[in-house]
Amino acid sequence: MSALIEIRDLDVTFGSVRAVEGVSFNVRAGTTLGLVGESGSGKTTISKVVLGLQEPSAGSVLYDGRDVQKLQRADKGWFRRQTQMIFQDPASSLSPRMTIRKALEEPLKIHDLPLKQHWPRVEELMRAIGLRPDHLEKYPHQLSGGQARRVGIARALILEPKLVVADEPTAGLDVSIQGDLLNLMDELQTRLSLTYLMVSHNLNVVRTVTDDVAVLYLGRLVETGSTKSIxxxxxxxxxxxxxxxxxxxxxxxxxxxxxxxxxxxxxxxxxxxxxxxxxxxxxxxxxxxxxxxxxxxxxxxxxxxxxxxx
Incomplete structure (x- = not known):
């Protein structure tokens, strides 16, 4: 199975601090890799570099064989559509002034995609994430925590990406709701051929849903391999x-x-x-x-x- 993401000798420095040092690993297409480690180990920094939100100090990130740092301006829009993020706190990532419909339409507007053509996509995603059509007219504060997470997933998928970075996707949820959400992510991965890079402190979640694991300590990799073996x-x-x-x-x-x-x-x-x-x-x-x-x-x-x- 080929690698969708290849990270090579990645360094990230903030002033005199090396937050990430010499990190290399692959994320195979159609699989889930879990990034684990204590707070401050570099997990979030690496995920930001993968998404193009943080410039590396050295090293490279290849997406489908293409160096993300060397993409021309015309290709950067394509890359941003290919890579999306599920945020840890969906309530703060959704505007309180926007209905769910407008929140899902916003990425389409940003990328100059015709709304009329994609309205069926919005309604299709609502069904896929297990919410009713009338939820489209609600505001974020009218949703439960589990519903808000589902909307966050839909917003990440509206542009039909291939790579999704999930930052603590089940944090703060009851165990039963966590299970429902993870089952949904698994179903969507199979249906849409998604690749996940999951950042998580919850090792039971990592053991359940990931194929491979990369363990970080103080900005360096200490172990990588299949979830089963580790x-x-x-x-x-x-x-x-x-x-x-x-x-x-x-x-x-x-x-x-x-x-x-x-x-x-x-x-x-x-x-x-x-x-x-x-x-x-x-x-x-x-x-x-x-x-x-x-x-x-x-x-x-x-x-x-x-x-x-x-």
Whole structure:
């Protein structure tokens, strides 16, 4: 399966702070990749670079083989239609002065697409996301949290993109509503041949809906691979600690509880050697001086650790 998105040696610097450093991974067409890590790990910054909302300091992002940073002005409109975002807080991303109909029509106007031609598209999307036609005349404050998320999905899909970046799409929702929303996203992915890049702290959601996972720590990748392999046997101590701290939803599974000691180091004062060594329970002398590079394991995963667990 070919890659729709290829990220190569990505660096993002804000002043003297390297928020993202040397990150490389692919998102295969028609699949979902989960970006995970603690706050400040670089997840949101990377997603903004992918969408063209943040300029990288170095490295490149290729969309369907084309370097996003080298697109000519005429092609940038095409790229923006190809890539859309589902926001974490749909209420704040929708204008309180616009009805849902006008909110869905707005992207069509921005891209100079004829409204009459696309009105059927708006009504079709309302049916696809499970809302009634009369919801089109409502305002955002008249919707429930779950309904607002569905409208956010419809707004992201109105331009018929191929890549959708989902930023914590289920945050703040009840578990049952989370399940309905994830099922909807899965159905839409199959029906519309969508590719998802999902940013999430909820590892149970990541395990349920993603095909691949990229784990970030302090702006660097520490592990990548299939969701199944990483959740079954994490190779990096940081990945293991994240999974161990996550509530287990399957009563038939047991997992040793581990507490990740300490705080994430300041990006202004990074540790020497391995970035994770100040919190790692398996730290050795080599870790203090030698920063491990991502290396391939026998099962196709990559891990940045001198002493991988798996």
């Amino acid at each position: 959740f079954a046997a994490p190779a990096h101590p940081y990945t293991r600690a994240l999974l161990a701290a996550n509530p287990e939803i399957d009563p038939h599974r047991t997992r040793k509880h581990e507490v990740l000691e300490g705080d994430v180091p300041s990006p202004y004062n990074r540790p020497s050697g391995c970035q994770f060594r100040t919190r790692c329970p398996m730290v050795q002398e080599r870790c203090k001086t030698d920063n491990p590079a991502l290396a391939a394991l026998s099962d196709g995963r990559t891990v940045a650790c001198h002493f991988p667990l798996a």
